[in-house]
Amino acid sequence: MGYPHPSHPRETVVLSKHFGDPGARTFDGWVQRGGYQAIRQALGMGRDALIELVKASGLRGRGGAGFPTGLKWSFMPKDDGKPHYLVCNADESEPGTFKDREIMRWTPHQLIEGCLIEAFAIGAERVYIFVRGEFTELFPILGRALEEAYANNAVGRNIFGSQTSVDIVVHRGAGAYICGEETALLNALEGKRGNPRIKPPFPAQAGAFGMPTTVNNVETLAAVPHIVLRGADWYKGLCLGSPKSTGTKLFSVCGHVQRPGNYELTMGFPMKDLIFDLAGGMRPGRTLKAVIPGGSSVPILTAGEVEGTLLDYESIAEKGSMLGSGGMIVMDDSTDMVKTIWRYVKFYAHESCAQCTQCREGTAWTAKILERILAGQGREGDLQLLLDLAENMTGKTICVLSDSCAAPVVSGIRKFRHEFEAYISRSRAPALAAV
Amino acid sequence: MSQDLVTVTIDGMPVGVPKGTTLIEAAKHAGVLVPHYCYHPSLPSPAVCRMCLVEVEKQPKLVPACVTPVADGQVVHVNSPKAKAARQGVLEFLLINHPLDCPICDQAGECELQDYTFQEGRAGTRYAEYAKRFNPVEDFGPDILYVANRCILCTRCVRFMDSVAGTPVLNVSERGDRATIGIAEQERLDHPWAGNVVDLCPVGSLLSKDFLHKARAWDLDKAASVCPGCTQGCNVTIDTRDDVVVRLRPRANLEVNRHFMCDEGRRDYRWMNRGDRLEAPLVRDGDRLVAADWDAALDRLAALLRETAGRPAVLLASGRMGTESLGLVRRLLADRPVTAAVKVPLGEEAPLPGVPGLALRRERVPNLRGAELVGVADPWEAALGALGGAGLVVVLDAPLDEGEARRLAASGAPVAWLGTVEHEAARGAALVLPVATMAEETGTFVNRDDRVQRYQQAKGAPGMARPAWWVAGEVLAGPGPDADAPQTGAQAFLRLAELLPAFAGLTHASLGFTGQVLRPAAAGVGA
């Protein structure tokens, strides 16, 4: 299968095997496709063995930070008598990223099964799936899937006749990018403003409702049943580059490619092949200019830097950017980098939670400067000022939203300075009306 | 004890502080004030202003001093180039939209944004964009205005109402740079302790209507005092301009009121500026009271005491009088049976939930306990009842109502009236002596928890008015060049400490700025 187009032969189809197949959405359909075997197996394994298995697989968080998943699970206290929570981060909103939506849209039971396994492993009897409010079509899909799972004793009291009970609740967000940050998400869940929290304490110590909590991304959780069924060695073997990056990953490709969409690839797959082979390359007559490889929060790579880069955490880091969420934004030579970067900055200014001074004021100020430059009113010194502000916005706040806003500005000015200068020197016509 | 101490080096100064202390508090021990806005020692710390970022050796990023606990052996740099650059960045961000309307802003002169900018901010702005502007002023409550344009979103006010007042009527509304402090249409910022948000606001964003445009901060004289509003004894500062009290603000005392005071106490200062004051001693001459100098007046008082010696006396006192005055005036009557009471107006109790033990108390006088300790301890009704058989009545500024005045007149006993303001009931007195209010003298109150607290003189007394302790001290010392009457509040207190075991060993100096609690054994001993 595959959606919106059939899977490419070079993909390693694991999570996305049933994308585009509505039959996989029902409980029975999922069971027919091999679903709910992993949870039964997991229930027989014991918690510590499960955590060790996930550690051994090398699975890392697919939400953007790439933190080792098994290690995260192991931070949960044992036998502390407190309620534990698993929170599934389905607040996918990093520009350029649209993979979790497809997982939930086509294979809700894949996610549910992943949640059940992890809930068992960390001793959580309740799971919250926090879905961003804008994903309107997912609510009925997840709702029906859960209803069926409850009806089939896959979720609820004594699942599959075991001693384990797990409830799963879908919680709807209401429009805030920052809730993708795990502690902001916890606040939103608790009925608060989605402000990121100061860490420590970390969620494993005091998370949802002050209780030990693990927050994992949808894609991370969806990978877990496959690891349980096929083993850590199989997963670890899915590796074309750095041994620290294992398994498959869904890469969302958007922007100026001919076949945008999600591609499931073995870690370490060449970036260039993804863009030019699987995603169909540029439109006729166009050439590649730049790529933002991991969602909008990471530094921009030039076409030259794409050359030889592998899709894994380490290789992209070597090029000074990050794998992030795996959302690849591809830009061809028609792209106005200044305007594109301004639009990202506007996004962050809109989404800043308003807590930290540098972020609240810096994102908005940066947007205004870029807007003025685009309106043909740039001044000498503006670029240095933008870099100074970016410096003041980096590494100084509670979360990394402000850093994320600074990243494209800094890499944009460093790599495409002439485009900024063209506006400032008035050798390029204004792209925006004067303020 | 010692194993609970950790040693950190802050800007080159090693200090030992208890484990768990935050860097910002540890720095105070090293004599270093880490600039900050959102942090406040009486509020939970959100670490959002990012002003208190400091450099800690071996840590990759700057850390917020307000929420980072000390670790043994840490080497901290508050004033390193990296930390200063970060602070300069924050200051610049805070100022881009901040209107530079300091000339018409009440906070100017006591504004933390002004202070830190002056101390280490950039000389000029690099902001070339249009400024963000909100509605200029919002009416938040009976005494509070919000000027959103000046707000730096430190959220102290929100946290005070939430965590301390337990009544979250303020919020942060919207997000990003559109965020402001908000209130719901149905609600008002009218909690009995709401006024504290004005003090907590580090800039001129939350303003007191009462103080609006009344004075510039640098024109104010300040005196460390104690709130005369109730038996809690919140530590306050009396701010005067040209000898007129213009506001009361809380003064930190972690044992009594932390950093807060209630609105009733805050509002209750106008009586300190009353114009209808007694300004000269008056002595009876037939059916008239005529002005006299102090020598003559003191002689008359001494004579009156002699003439009525041994006969029962009644002392009707104000609970706003200091312990020195109450004690020495009570001492004047030591040679006779006395019924002595203070009048205690009662009101609603209004606790501040976030600070255990802090409330606006029912008893709306500051020195009820001090009065008890010096022997002015009878029930008010009993004192009024004793007027009938009295040979002498001393009124020490007691706020008599009409009925009480009539009962006083009906007693027929000679009255020595020591008062601050003109009063109808004083017309029948044998002599009327003008005395100072607590704002005009130095003295002490004893609060409900037996804490003796000193207040300092904030303004001059009008005309010839003198502290009541001075009046009593002079009479007790007797006439003549060798008489050893106390001439300062501190001396008056010493005199009291000699006479009353409760105060033994205490001096005004040893009370310091936050007072001392009486030893349990010593308390409760009368005159």
Added chain:
Amino acid sequence: MSHSAAAGHGAPAEHDPVFTGALRARLDALGANYPTRQALLLPALWMVQEARGWVSEPAIAEVAEVLGLTPAYVKGVLTFYTMYHTHPVGRHFVQVCTTSPCGLCGAEETLQAILRETGCGELGATSPDGRFTVVEVECLGACGFATPVIIDEDFIESVTPERVPGILARYQ
């Protein structure tokens, strides 16, 4: 339980309570899912918006009362999240993503077509016939399907200016 007395700055607004009968029961049933009542805040605000189309000040007060919070607290949370309407909107609410990835793929043209076709003219405005309100929103998480548009509860992918009239015709 009265929710009609809205003192303060505005004139007293009549408010017909939302949380009665079935909706109250639904809210209380949801309560079993959370250890605190406060956690029901986002769900409760969604329910108000479903029932009334937007969240008014009296509705804020009602939610506060039902959940044991203060109106100011509720309002602070409400205004944090962009999907709640604090003002009445048209019969159909149209959200158009214009963040960079979609911007690269013609989102601006799609937005202009929608503004033109709905008669709204400008962002945030409601069309004269009360049918549409159009807003620009940040990343809808469907960048591979530029330009995604949400109309009411329908998530529509790959909207181009050419498709706009046909799509809008479905919303009367």
